């Protein structure tokens with residue numbers, strides 16, 4: 001695994017209710033994890049890996065993913081759909097991997113990222129140098 005490897009953690013435990021019944025639901029994160037793996041194998045993106053996890057603590061916003069890389073900011077994104085957003089998740093992961101600190105420029109953020117972002121968390125190695133971490137969206 002290289003320094004620029006990005007891990008896409010996919011919650012495979014989120015439930016999406018079917019209708020009004022609490023007992024009828026799907027687990028869309030499982031489909032999303034499989035779709036991402038399939039897409040990455042086709043595209044040869046060895047620097048993006050998919051890791052299923054049980055919960056990212058945003059259970060009401062399935063599907064949820066966390067995008068992480070060494071010495072990079074981590075993004076938590078929800079409201080993703082396995083049929084609609086695979087390409088956008090891959091594009092975001094590649095942008096995060098290509099960036100120096102993990103901040104994905106606003107213009108490179110797909111719609112699902114802009115609408116679904118829940119949190120971003122600095123890398124454990126972050127220094128108190130806020131000039132580096134001010135995102136483009138709040139600069140102007």
Ligand code: FES
Nearest residue numbers: 011014056058059
């Ligand atoms: S079960 Fe998916 S975030 Fe909690």
